Amino acid sequence: NAGVTQTPKFQVLKTGQSMTLQCAQDMNHNSMYWYRQDPGMGLRLIYYSASEGTTDKGEVPNGYNVSRLNKREFSLRLESAAPSQTSVYFCASSPKNIQYFGAGTRLSVL
Amino acid sequence: QQQVKQSPQSLIVQKGGISIINCAYENTAFDYFPWYQQFPGKGPALLIAIRPDVSEKKEGRFTISFNKSAKQFSLHIMDSQPGDSATYFCAASGGSGGYQKVTFGTGTKLQVIP
Numbered sequence: 001n002a003g004v005t006q007t008p009k010f011q012v013l014k015t016g017q018s019m020t021l022q023c024a025q026d027m028n029h030n031s032m033y034w035y036r037q038d039p040g041m042g043l044r045l046i047y048y049s050a051s052e053g054t055t056d057k058g059e060v061p062n063g064y065n066v067s068r069l070n071k072r073e074f075s076l077r078l079e080s081a082a083p084s085q086t087s088v089y090f091c092a093s094s095p096k097n098i099q100y101f102g103a104g105t106r107l108s109v110l
Numbered sequence: 111q112q113q114v115k116q117s118p119q120s121l122i123v124q125k126g127g128i129s130i131i132n133c134a135y136e137n138t139a140f141d142y143f144p145w146y147q148q149f150p151g152k153g154p155a156l157l158i159a160i161r162p163d164v165s166e167k168k169e170g171r172f173t174i175s176f177n178k179s180a181k182q183f184s185l186h187i188m189d190s191q192p193g194d195s196a197t198y199f200c201a202a203s204g205g206s207g208g209y210q211k212v213t214f215g216t217g218t219k220l221q222v223i224p
Binding site for chain 1: 116119142144146151152153154155156159199203210212214215216217
């Protein structure tokens, strides 16, 4: 029973490098989300996808892009990483009210 | 604009004591109020949730108290245990159809000392 799987778990980037964070869920949920978690700031929504084929900006979308590849997969791309993007990134999926989170990706941008 | 305010930021409680975390919201369209528990190195997980048509919900040692008129809700952990040491997030959600917009509080780091 995998739930929400995120890869990679850890990543170190240099400023200006690009990378894609992968997320997959096996619970047949329509909605998927990307959050970043920073100390003292809680969970801030980057992008979300209410259903397959749709994506929308959240609270802090600048510097990120997303792709809802199919119902299972929702990826987050950093085109040109900046030190301000050092954070822990969480993917979540939801059938309606309850959010199910992955274990997170810890990203450092040097 | 922070729509859900959570306090305190950190909390230290003796084993066996009561832990209390408070949240306040602004948007009256919210209709579901969950609490999430997060252990170090893990993602948040649903702990307990309440809808605004009830004033209290209890699950084991965890209780949510809800005050609709004051737009406040709180989590009470009775007989706190060292295993309860974690970060707790309150949240509020609402929306039509299958999509729920969720707003999280900033989190409370709870430490229960023996």
